[in-house]
Amino acid sequence: MTAPMEPLYAPQGVEERWQRAWDEEGLFRARADAPGDPYVIAVPPPNVTGALHMGHALNGTIQDVLVRWHRMRGFNTLWQPGYDHAGIATQNVVEKELAKQGKTRHDLGREAFVERVWEWLEEYGKVIIGQFRSLGASLDYERERFTKDEGYSRAVLAFLVRLHQRGWLYRDSRIVNWCPRCATAISDLEVVHEHVVDNLTSIRYPLADGSGSVTIATVRVPTILADVAVAVNPDDPRYGALVGRTAIVPIANREVPIIADPRVEIEFGTGALKITPGHDPLDFEIGREHGLPELTVIGFDGLMSDEAGALAGRSQEDADREIVRQLEEQGLLAAREPYEHAVGLCERCGTRIEPLISLQWFCDMEDLARPAIEVVEQGRVRFHPAQQGEVYLHWMRNIRPWCVSRQLWWGHRIPVWYCDCGEAIVSVDRPASCGACGASELRQDEDVLDTWFSSALWPFATLGWPDDTADLRRFYPGHVNSTAREIIFLWVARMIMSGLELVGDVPFEDVIIHSTVLAPDGRRMSKSLGTGIDPLEVIAAHGADATRYGLCKISSTQDVRFSYGAIEEGRKLANKLWNVSRLILSYAGDAAPDLRPQALEERWIVSRLASAQRELETGLAAYDFAEVARLLYHLTFDDVCDWYAEAVKPRLREGDADALATSLGVLERLLTLLHPVMPHVTEEIWSNLPGRGGRLIVADWPTLDEGSVDECAEAVLARVQELATLYRRSGALPALDDLDPDAQRILRTVLRLDRPAKDGKERGPDAAALEKERARLDKEIARAEAMLANERFVSRAPAELVQAERDKLDRFRRERDALR
RNA sequence: GGGCGUAUAGCUCAGCGGGAGAGCACCCGCCUCACACGCGGGGGGUCGCUGGUUCAAAUCCAGCUACGCCCACCA
Numbered sequence: 001m002t003a004p005m006e007p008l009y010a011p012q013g014v015e016e017r018w019q020r021a022w023d024e025e026g027l028f029r030a031r032a033d034a035p036g037d038p039y040v041i042a043v044p045p046p047n048v049t050g051a052l053h054m055g056h057a058l059n060g061t062i063q064d065v066l067v068r069w070h071r072m073r074g075f076n077t078l079w080q081p082g083y084d085h086a087g088i089a090t091q092n093v094v095e096k097e098l099a100k101q102g103k104t105r106h107d108l109g110r111e112a113f114v115e116r117v118w119e120w121l122e123e124y125g126k127v128i129i130g131q132f133r134s135l136g137a138s139l140d141y142e143r144e145r146f147t148k149d150e151g152y153s154r155a156v157l158a159f160l161v162r163l164h165q166r167g168w169l170y171r172d173s174r175i176v177n178w179c180p181r182c183a184t185a186i187s188d189l190e191v192v193h194e195h196v197v198d199n200l201t202s203i204r205y206p207l208a209d210g211s212g213s214v215t216i217a218t219v220r221v222p223t224i225l226a227d228v229a230v231a232v233n234p235d236d237p238r239y240g241a242l243v244g245r246t247a248i249v250p251i252a253n254r255e256v257p258i259i260a261d262p263r264v265e266i267e268f269g270t271g272a273l274k275i276t277p278g279h280d281p282l283d284f285e286i287g288r289e290h291g292l293p294e295l296t297v298i299g300f301d302g303l304m305s306d307e308a309g310a311l312a313g314r315s316q317e318d319a320d321r322e323i324v325r326q327l328e329e330q331g332l333l334a335a336r337e338p339y340e341h342a343v344g345l346c347e348r349c350g351t352r353i354e355p356l357i358s359l360q361w362f363c364d365m366e367d368l369a370r371p372a373i374e375v376v377e378q379g380r381v382r383f384h385p386a387q388q389g390e391v392y393l394h395w396m397r398n399i400r401p402w403c404v405s406r407q408l409w410w411g412h413r414i415p416v417w418y419c420d421c422g423e424a425i426v427s428v429d430r431p432a433s434c435g436a437c438g439a440s441e442l443r444q445d446e447d448v449l450d451t452w453f454s455s456a457l458w459p460f461a462t463l464g465w466p467d468d469t470a471d472l473r474r475f476y477p478g479h480v481n482s483t484a485r486e487i488i489f490l491w492v493a494r495m496i497m498s499g500l501e502l503v504g505d506v507p508f509e510d511v512i513i514h515s516t517v518l519a520p521d522g523r524r525m526s527k528s529l530g531t532g533i534d535p536l537e538v539i540a541a542h543g544a545d546a547t548r549y550g551l552c553k554i555s556s557t558q559d560v561r562f563s564y565g566a567i568e569e570g571r572k573l574a575n576k577l578w579n580v581s582r583l584i585l586s587y588a589g590d591a592a593p594d595l596r597p598q599a600l601e602e603r604w605i606v607s608r609l610a611s612a613q614r615e616l617e618t619g620l621a622a623y624d625f626a627e628v629a630r631l632l633y634h635l636t637f638d639d640v641c642d643w644y645a646e647a648v649k650p651r652l653r654e655g656d657a658d659a660l661a662t663s664l665g666v667l668e669r670l671l672t673l674l675h676p677v678m679p680h681v682t683e684e685i686w687s688n689l690p691g692r693g694g695r696l697i698v699a700d701w702p703t704l705d706e707g708s709v710d711e712c713a714e715a716v717l718a719r720v721q722e723l724a725t726l727y728r729r730s731g732a733l734p735a736l737d738d739l740d741p742d743a744q745r746i747l748r749t750v751l752r753l754d755r756p757a758k759d760g761k762e763r764g765p766d767a768a769a770l771e772k773e774r775a776r777l778d779k780e781i782a783r784a785e786a787m788l789a790n791e792r793f794v795s796r797a798p799a800e801l802v803q804a805e806r807d808k809l810d811r812f813r814r815e816r817d818a819l820r
Numbered sequence: 821g822g823g824c825g826u827a828u829a830g831c832u833c834a835g836c837g838g839g840a841g842a843g844c845a846c847c848c849g850c851c852u853c854a855c856a857c858g859c860g861g862g863g864g865g866u867c868g869c870u871g872g873u874u875c876a877a878a879u880c881c882a883g884c885u886a887c888g889c890c891c892a893c894c895a
Binding site for chain 2: 792
């Protein structure tokens with residue numbers, strides 16, 4: 001014992017001390033040559049610029065509970081930590097720093113800017129894994145990896161080369177989501193949608209032969225300058241005669257064909273759609289299929305471009321006003337009304353996305369997706385909860401090409417070299433010369449890869465892939481990936497695809513999609529809303545164990561409100577555990593722990609521990625951490641403290657050898673079961689156990705045999721508990737003659753029947769309480785009798801159910817009689 | 821527009837085919853030699869609404885309402 005155990009458990013100091021000790025003793029370390037079956041989880045690499053938030057805390061807790069449980073069961077556990085370089089996010093952070101000095105990245109130039117990012121990371125980045133420590137996360141901190149580490153970077157480039165070899169990679173000018181502020185393309189998954197109110201403007205396009213006009217509707221008036229066609233649905237009876245004729249785009253005065261395309265919605269607007277391949281994804285597709293020109297009037301800065309003529313350099317809002325004014329003058333404005341619709345925003349900076357045509361690298365995904373669909377269909381990869389697997393499958397079955405290039409400076413530079421002769425060489429290392437013309441003047445592609453392109457390799461690039469390392473052979477495939485719902489597609493799907501393609505096996509078997517933690521009022525936790533709760537502050541105030549318990553407790557549903565009540569419950573559990581340990585240790589001191597029970601309360605608690613363990617293991621295996629928390633709470637409070645400890649106390653005082661040994665055994669077992677959820681307080685108490693060497697973190701998890709549950713003892717105790725409640729409620733104690741002597745002793749002990757009453761305040765039978773109890777029993781008896789009188793129930797319900805009802809009726813009648 | 825989820829005690833949630841539960845809050849009684857951050861007892865609920873299936877529905881099915889999330893090329 002390091003210090004006398006105070007009645008109030010204070011996690012502060014204790015937790016930090018154990019975090020340091022476990023680490024220094026190397027208990028988190030995983031070695032390829034260590035014994036035991038491997039159990040592997042890779043922590044979702046947080047952004048290098050990030051700080052621990054509640055989602056990380058929940059996810060870290062879930063993973064740590066699993067990892068600690070498996071470690072105790074003798075698995076060779078590897079919980080791999082690390083960081084994601086987070087290309088666009090990190091670049092934005094450093095650009096903001098520069099902006100404070102009035103500079104842009106272009107003032108520094110590419111090399112100096114990237115150098116600046118590294119410096120920034122050195123000073124301010126990479127703090128979050130350290131914050132995981134305060135949660136008690138038993139990560140192998142020595143294995144910290146970064147997606148921009150040298151070895152990891154080579155893996156990323158090797159992935160791209162492989163895709164090229166497979167023929168899935170291609171470069172093309174296509175329409176992409178362009179963020180004018182970040183000045184880069186982003187993937188569909190990095191676009192967030194927000195509802196806004198714009199104007200829906202209906203514009204008359206005169207027919208070239210002067211025979212009338214066709215009216216289109218748009219929310220983006222300025223883009224009419226880049227219109228190249230008007231499309232109608234071929235099945236639209238209103239427009240059948242127009243197809244093949246020519247319309248004139250107002251302002252631009254351009255003659256464009258009227259074409260038919262089934263993707264035009266007959267119901268929407270006027271049923272006629274202006275086609276602008278340069279500024280709309282659907283129009284782009286229609287344009288390519290109909291061989292239409294691709295005009296542009298908006299530039300990469302989001303402003304009207306030179307092609308917009310007189311409006312060049314103006315904002316789209318200005319252009320909108322100006323064009324509407326002119327249309328009105330010309331009598332071509334048919335209608336203009338407010339219209340609510342969804343617009344795409346950049347996930348990182350909130351800027352409105354411009355669909356623009358640009359030259360990018362794309363990867364066709366169908367062949368990558370096919371095996372990744374199969375492994376989920378076949379159950380080789382399972383989602384928890386299972387419905388999330390359907391979400392995954394739906395997306396995978398409709399997968400679209402992935403735009404992997406980004407016009408950023410911070411990231412993995414695309415390993416493609418261009419020669420003036422037109423040759424493009426895809427290679428991990430810079431080629432010495434052009435294979436086609438022999439020239440040595442090669443230019444590397446300026447762009448970098450999507451940050452998710454590198455995260456996709458996390459489960460095996462961290463183990464040394466593409467090299468055939470001992471780690472890779474030992475620790476791949478892994479077992480569990482626990483993550484947030486919003487990155488199923490961005491990350492989980494791509495890991496499964498890359499693992500199957502590059503290593504030939506799934507990266508993990510179970511995908512846990514954990515809850516989204518909402519603020520206590522049900523709103524999203526966010527800094528800007530002021531609804532965020534910092535887990536570090538919660539840990540500092542209530543302790544890591546309490547926080548872990550609380551997070552487990554609330555982790556059951558898809559969305560869950562953060563609750564201080566759940567944390568508080570965890571704190572009370574830690575305190576309760578601490579105090580019952582003080583009780584047992586103060587008596588049992590140097591006894592040798594034993595779990596071969598003699599007396600009834602011992603047989604009972606040993607049985608309870610076993611059945612609770614069984615339920616606990618079921619809960620853990622099903623990733624039902626809320627159930628795990630519930631079980632541990634009731635096991636500790638109700639079973640161990642309120643009943644076992646109360647019952648055994650007099651025997652402990654008397655120095656009964658069996659009681660001393662068993663109570664220590666019970667305590668040890670309880671600490672073992674609690675350790676995965678509450679590692680610090682349990683380790684602290686464990687270290688106070690006399691003559692107990694070693695650490696709880698690596699202690700043996702008990703194995704259960706067939707006879708570990710004593711149903712008889714549990715039944716007798718249940719009867720004792722009922723009688724005690726009846727007495728406490730009514731002051732009346734039924735005859736005990738039919739009770740086991742041990743049971744009578746326990747009842748007398750917990751009810752303190754052998755103690756003299758104070759101040760003559762002897763509590764006699766309470767007539768009202770007794771009457772109430774009688775009424776309750778009468779009701780139960782009537783209900784059971786009615787059921788058994790129901791012939792359909794007796795004949796159709798399962799026999800054991802009918803028997804159970806008979807047993808209940810007997811018991812109720814017995815108790816009713818006892819109350820007379 | 822498609823998909824998913826949630827509606828049970830004042831609050832946060834469990835239960836998911838046979839006696840309405842937990843924690844917190846509330847009321848009453850206890851400083852009982854582990855813990856007053858504790859112990860014991862108690863009050864409080866047409867289990868969102870409407871139908872259906874069943875001997876039996878909080879629990880299964882259908883529809884409705886409200887809220888939340890994800891996906892989506894209706895301009």
